[in-house]
Amino acid sequence: MENYNFRKGLINGIITVLLIGLQPVISLSRPPIIDAFTFSTITALFMAIIFFPLFLIERFKLKNLVKTESNDRIRSLLSGWKQPRNIRLLVGIGIVFSIVPVLLIVGYDLAGAVNSSLALKSEVIIALLSGYIFLNEKRISKIQIFFCIILILGLFIAITQGFSELFEINLGVLIIVVAVIIFTITHAFTKSGFDRNEISPIQVVFIRNVLSGTILLFTSFIFFPLEGLVTVLRPEYLIYPFVMGLDWGFSLLFWYRTLSYLQIGKAGVIMSLTPITSAIFSWIILGDEITPFHLIGITIVIFSIYMIVREKKDNN
Numbered sequence: 001m002e003n004y005n006f007r008k009g010l011i012n013g014i015i016t017v018l019l020i021g022l023q024p025v026i027s028l029s030r031p032p033i034i035d036a037f038t039f040s041t042i043t044a045l046f047m048a049i050i051f052f053p054l055f056l057i058e059r060f061k062l063k064n065l066v067k068t069e070s071n072d073r074i075r076s077l078l079s080g081w082k083q084p085r086n087i088r089l090l091v092g093i094g095i096v097f098s099i100v101p102v103l104l105i106v107g108y109d110l111a112g113a114v115n116s117s118l119a120l121k122s123e124v125i126i127a128l129l130s131g132y133i134f135l136n137e138k139r140i141s142k143i144q145i146f147f148c149i150i151l152i153l154g155l156f157i158a159i160t161q162g163f164s165e166l167f168e169i170n171l172g173v174l175i176i177v178v179a180v181i182i183f184t185i186t187h188a189f190t191k192s193g194f195d196r197n198e199i200s201p202i203q204v205v206f207i208r209n210v211l212s213g214t215i216l217l218f219t220s221f222i223f224f225p226l227e228g229l230v231t232v233l234r235p236e237y238l239i240y241p242f243v244m245g246l247d248w249g250f251s252l253l254f255w256y257r258t259l260s261y262l263q264i265g266k267a268g269v270i271m272s273l274t275p276i277t278s279a280i281f282s283w284i285i286l287g288d289e290i291t292p293f294h295l296i297g298i299t300i301v302i303f304s305i306y307m308i309v310r311e312k313k314d315n316n
Contacts, residue, residue: 005261006261006262008257008261009257009258009260009261009262009266009267009270010262010270012254012255012257012258012261013254013255013258013262013267013270013271014270014273015254016251016254016255016258016270016271017270017271017273017274017277018277019247019248019250019251019254020117020120020251020255020271020274020277020278021117021274021275021276021277021278021280021281022247022277022278022281023104023108023244023247023248023251024108024112024113024116024117024278024282025113025278025281025282025285025286026240026243026244026247027039027104027105027108027109027244028108028109028112028113028282028286029240029285029286030237030240030241031237031240033231033232033237034231034232034237034240034241035228036102036105036106036109037102037216037219037220037224038220038224038228038229038232039105039232039240039241039244040101040102040105040216041213041216041217041219041220041229042229042232042233042238042241042245043101043241043244043245043248044097044098044101044209044212044213044216044245045209045213045217045245046241046242046244046245046246046249047205047209047213047245047248047249047252048206048209048210048213049245050245050246050249051202051205051206051209051249051253052206054202054206055202055203055206058200058202058203059078062074062077062078063078066078073197076196076197076198077197077198077199077200080193080196080197080198080199081198081199081203081207083198086193086198086199089189089190089193089199090199090204090207090208090211091211092186092189093186093190093204093207093208093211094207094208094210094211094212094215095211095212095215096182096183096186097183097186097208097209097211097212098211098212098213098215098216098219099182100179100182100183101212101248102216103175103176103178103179103182104176104179106172106175107119107172107173107175107176107179108172108176109172110170110171110172110175111170111172111173111175111176112172112282112288113278113279113281113282113286113288114158114275114278114279114282114288114290114294115158115159115170115172115173116172116173116176116278117274117275117277117278117279118155118158118159118275118297118298118301119155119159119172119173119176119177119180120176120180120271120274120275121151121155121271121272121274121275121301122152122155122176122177122180122181123180123184123271123272124148124151124271124272124305124308125148125151125152126180126181126184126185127184127187127188127267127271128140128144128148128308130184130185130187130188131188131263133188134185134188134189134192143307143308144308147304147307147308148304148308150300150303150304151272151300151301151304151305151308153300154296154297154298154299154300154301154304155297155301156297157293157296157297157300158275158293158294158296158297158298158301159173159297161291161293162293162296187255187259190204190256190259191259191260194256194259194260201252201253201256201257201259201260202253204252204256205249205252205253205256208252209249255267255271258270270305272301272304272305273302273305275297275298275301276298276302279294279298
């Protein structure tokens with residue numbers, strides 16, 4: 001049975017919005033000597049290290065619960081990851097997320113913090129479609145389609161500064177959109193595992209980053225100079241991937257918890273609030289300019305989100 005609790009999902013979603021809003025800012029704050037690939041590699045390894053004790057604690061609690069309670073759900077969460085379909089799912093997630101972080105960080109570097117967070121909101125459309133196509137979630141209504149179009153209009157106003165830069169291709173935005181398509185579809189399949197109560201958010205975050213960190217590390221050894229990796233291991237540089245790993249890891253945890261409570265379409269819509277947090281953080285930390293077109297675009301996005309969420313809630 002699908003775990004559905006709107007209030008819990010909303011709380012986890014808001015925490016995720018705050019954490020994701022910081023990610024472009026952290027990435028852009030790093031010294032130029034740390035390239036995107038090395039940054040992604042060390043970040044993934046830090047996430048695996050950070051979540052290893054949480055993974056062990058969760059398994060310890062589940063084992064104790066199995067001894068005291070006869071509960072199929074608990075046994076499934078403890079051992080469900082061993083099923084072939086979930087092993088395939090986890091390996092697939094690990095491979096996908098050895099690619100996605102590199103694409104995102106390159107995109108952040110090219111697009112800037114505010115435009116990056118806005119480009120990430122293409123996830124709304126993809127999440128609604130993914131939920132409908134892959135998870136048999138409820139039909140997308142005409143109102144949702146209309147406000148998805150309005151939302152896209154708001155994104156275009158902000159990113160192109162009132163359409164004045166419409167024909168200037170922002171490569172960073174395009175790269176981020178490609179990454180969004182990849183990870184949103186992957187999240188749809190991940191949610192199916194949550195709905196079956198066979199995997200937990202902590203298991204996914206830990207196993208995903210062990211696999212992706214290992215893949216990125218071996219790729220780095222094969223294709224990139226070892227000096228670049230050694231340089232980043234100096235304490236004054238290591239703090240950046242550590243902070244990113246902390247932020248990214250817990251944003252994943254709270255995102256997967258959001259997915260365990262909400263339909264992927266609604267969860268993706270809540271994530272559309274991240275341009276606001278990114279704009280505020282980039283203004284405070286990086287001193288980035290927030291233009292009137294950013295404010296107009298963000299306002300349109302917020303209103304569109306409200307209308308889409310209200311429509312889905314009314315349908316439920």
